[in-house]
Amino acid sequence: MTTRKIEILVGGFIVLAIAAFLMLSLQVASSGVAGTGQSYRLHAKFENIGGLKVRSPVKVGGVVVGRVAAIELDTTYYRPVVTLEINNSYSNFPETSTLAILTSGLLGEQYLGLQPGFLDETVEILADGDYIEDTKSALVLEELIGQFLFNRGN
């Protein structure tokens, strides 16, 4: 009957649309490290975060391990506080680790580079809610040029 044919075609249409959605969500958009799966949060204070944005990646040796979840301003010292969301499968960074705001390429986006530190009996592993103490702020080009000129003046 014709109704059957119509129903089959409509079914095919829906399946095609679902396939398109799956392709878009899995192949095109990486569902994101922070998007799915378990994660824990770390905080870090910087002098200057430059062009860092929410959802900028956190990388260890170039591998994305998490993303920036929030950027706030600490109202007592007026320093930016960045909250990181790190995937649970990377859960044993020592508290001696350092965090730097880096730029991918000359004109690229800014990201957080996490450098794992040394580990001995006195050093603890970073857990949910901890602060990374050792941070390097973003390089601000104007400040660099200013310093360069100032040094030459001396």
Add this chain to the structure above:
Amino acid sequence: MIADKLQQLGAGTINNVRGFGRAGIMLFGALLGKPDIRKGFPLLIKQLYVIGVLSLLIILVSGLFIGMVLALQGYTVLVKFGAEQMLGPLVALSLLRELGPVVTALLFAGRAGSAITAEIGLMKATEQLSGMEMMAVDPLRRIIAPRFWAGVISMPLLALIFTAVGILGGHLVGVDWLGVDGGGYWSAMQANVDLYQDVMNGVIKSVVFALIVMWIALHKGYDAVPTSEGISQATTQTVVTTSLAVLAFDFILTALMFGG
């Protein structure tokens, strides 16, 4: 002179407000009240076929070509900065955020919207709507409502298909023809496309456009002057009005989603 202009302005405004009122009443009448699943579902399936499946071909073909053109144009610019690995994100983001929902809505208005207006206008002209009313069947629920829902369901699905095919078309030109690295095409895309920010916002846009297109198309048909001239005018108006409304709402939605 000034009084005349003022009168024209006033009359125009009153007419527009009246039109809006009638359109609102129509939609209200169509969507209110409990839907009858037993009778409503087969009608919905039929309309999903007429509105969705029959629009599929034009969506597939246009999506493929738009993706291919995007890749070609994008490549010639990006290669100057040595940034051709950004081709994937360029194609994907343009399609997901803008071209997918907008072009689908415009094609949909031309393909399905005008057909719906003409069909309903003709049903009105041949007294089929009146006849139905006299048989104690509400044409708003029997005719308008299934078409409305079928359109609102179909369009986001069509936009998803359009976008996916477009990205494949971009791959075809960018990777297979121009020689951009295939792994880079997908990985740069994955690094820059966000499921919620980009994919979901595109779907939301598409749903809004579907509501607009279906509402206008159905109202223009239902309110058409029941003559051949009136129906042809209504059909033209559907395409013009929906296209303008979609573009205007695209700006508003883009400003709300990505502007801040």
Add this chain to the structure above:
Amino acid sequence: MSDILIDIQQLTFSRGERVIYRDLNMQFVRGKVTAIMGPSGIGKTTLLRLIGGQLKPDSGHILFAGEDIPKLSRSALYAARQRMSMLFQSGALFTDMTVFDNVAFPIREHTRLSESLIRLIVLMKLEAVGLRGARDLMPAELSGGMARRAALARAIALDPELIMYDEPFAGQDPISMGVIVRLIRSLNNALNLTSVVVSHDVTEVMSIADYVYVVAEQTVIGHGTPEQLRAHPSPLVQQFLKGEADGAVPFHYKAAPYEQELMELVG
């Protein structure tokens, strides 16, 4: 003459500035064929729409089996409409369904009968109008007369009490006109229907109607059985029945005297 199905009292209806009916009074007797005649463009179809509740009058009552149609709630109006049906001038068949599905439409919408029972009813109705063999055709494949008969089968599908015919004879060849005249009469007797026929085809109407209203100039100008009407004193009624070109309704549309206009052009 006591059992009145529809009683129209003091009906006034206007479209914009133009008054269509003023203080119209009519009665339609149960089980009879009542005709409404009048020149074109006086809103005879409008009257049927008023009875069906598709239009609301400015004032007055339209009592259908005791219920005042303009004052009914939506659901009560829809319930009342299930007891009446209307045959439109164009037939108004649904162009995307076969003849069978068209006739089955009201049954499927309003009852929960099984498909085999629906088939039985539909074939019976199609047999009554002589189109049982055309059940699988689409409306586009039917001639004008057949389309009207198919629509008639659909109109009687739910055995209504009242059936309203809007210009059933307009644009028909003599044969299909004869068929429809016979159908209206025989259905009326067989199903004990009340029929309202709106038309300006004098001979056909006079041959089947039990009672006739002649409507012009916003109100009823004459009524009675066909015999009574033929002897009606009103010149307008006589002109209409005999189809004279000039008379109470002048041949010329209202204009200034011809000589005067000619003189103005010359002078």
